[in-house]
Amino acid sequence: MADNLSQEKGQEAQQLPSEKSRLDRVIDVVAAIFVPIINLLCAAGILKGLLVIGVSLGAVSQDSTTYLIANAMADSLFYFLPMFLAYTAAKRFGGNPFTCVIIAGILLYPGLTEVLAAGDTISFLGIPIKGAVYHSSVLPILLAAYFLAVLERAVSSRLPDVLKGFLTPLICIFVGGTVTLFAFGPIGAFVGEWLAVGYEAIYVVSPILTGLVIGAIFQPMVIFGLHWALMIISMNNVAVLGSDTILALFAASIFAQGGAALAVMLKTKSTSYKSVCGAAVVSAIFGITEPALFGVTLPRKKPLLAVCAGGGAGGMVAGFSGAQASAFAIPSATTFPIFFGNGFALMIVSVLVGFAVSFALTMLLKFEATPEETEQADSKR
Numbered sequence: 001m002a003d004n005l006s007q008e009k010g011q012e013a014q015q016l017p018s019e020k021s022r023l024d025r026v027i028d029v030v031a032a033i034f035v036p037i038i039n040l041l042c043a044a045g046i047l048k049g050l051l052v053i054g055v056s057l058g059a060v061s062q063d064s065t066t067y068l069i070a071n072a073m074a075d076s077l078f079y080f081l082p083m084f085l086a087y088t089a090a091k092r093f094g095g096n097p098f099t100c101v102i103i104a105g106i107l108l109y110p111g112l113t114e115v116l117a118a119g120d121t122i123s124f125l126g127i128p129i130k131g132a133v134y135h136s137s138v139l140p141i142l143l144a145a146y147f148l149a150v151l152e153r154a155v156s157s158r159l160p161d162v163l164k165g166f167l168t169p170l171i172c173i174f175v176g177g178t179v180t181l182f183a184f185g186p187i188g189a190f191v192g193e194w195l196a197v198g199y200e201a202i203y204v205v206s207p208i209l210t211g212l213v214i215g216a217i218f219q220p221m222v223i224f225g226l227h228w229a230l231m232i233i234s235m236n237n238v239a240v241l242g243s244d245t246i247l248a249l250f251a252a253s254i255f256a257q258g259g260a261a262l263a264v265m266l267k268t269k270s271t272s273y274k275s276v277c278g279a280a281v282v283s284a285i286f287g288i289t290e291p292a293l294f295g296v297t298l299p300r301k302k303p304l305l306a307v308c309a310g311g312g313a314g315g316m317v318a319g320f321s322g323a324q325a326s327a328f329a330i331p332s333a334t335t336f337p338i339f340f341g342n343g344f345a346l347m348i349v350s351v352l353v354g355f356a357v358s359f360a361l362t363m364l365l366k367f368e369a370t371p372e373e374t375e376q377a378d379s380k381r
Helices: 002-058 064-080 083-091 097-108 109-117 139-158 161-205 208-226 227-241 246-267 272-283 290-300 302-321 343-363 372-379
Strands: 123-124 127-129
Touching: 002 064, 002 083, 002 227, 064 083, 064 109, 083 109, 083 139, 097 109, 097 161, 123 161, 123 302, 127 302, 139 161, 161 208, 161 227, 208 227, 208 246, 208 290, 208 302, 227 246, 246 272, 246 290, 246 302, 246 343, 272 290, 302 343
Parallel strands: none
Antiparallel strands: 123 127
């Protein structure tokens, strides 16, 4: 009996690393696809937010050519997002990035888009293709990129070297384009709509509770890279619904990292660690929490609990405000324009609450504010 139990425990122990490695692989894939364009998304989001403010204040008319050009600058990345994701996803999956971009181009081709946007089912060589809108979409092109990578390897391995140079992309464009329009496009669009509607249903039940949960768990999710799941849903919400509330709900947790790092900076006696904490505060205010998370709050443990409390408190305020983002961008001091509209004032209050609660709790909690290795380094100076 004891031997059986020990064997079962041994088997469980052997399974855990493989499970973890699979999770790590998924996280790595998602990060590799989205990280290269995050800064571009933030920049475009800021432009879009500033344009919304300009229209709201009457500085720009929606009927003017100035608005037309400015909107093209702000919206082009989001409209053609499948093409950018096609390139980064193909590189990650090991496919030809340019072939995958062509597949994205098929989804966004003006003449075809007009027909598909009507929602009617059309046919290609007798194959039924369901109508759907693919601009700003995320999931269809990711499915297509993975399929193309597999297809390219299979085709290339079976063709002689003299033919594979042009026949491989020819076959991949024809087969990949057909399969994407027939299967991946409709499936991705359906899943995307389901995610958006599903999240919206949860949010409508209790925006405040949703804000509490998302605000409290977001930073721990960053540790394991799980926050990318929320990022994808957020991008999908903007594409499907035209706006997103997730960004508003976890914005406070980002500023909470800054509040906790500031408190640790005031509590530590190490000059060198003070500079580390100070830099982490500035980074968090500008939407980059990794320096604060991995350099300050996580190693000190209790400050991370304060961050979760601050994020949850601020998330509740954001949920109560009903604030929404009109475009995707990492919440920071520079991207507030994307939240301009209903609930904007309370949205600002929510991040201040997150910062203040995290700061106050970190100041009150008892913990070793200076890492041992930093103390040793300082003593040698």
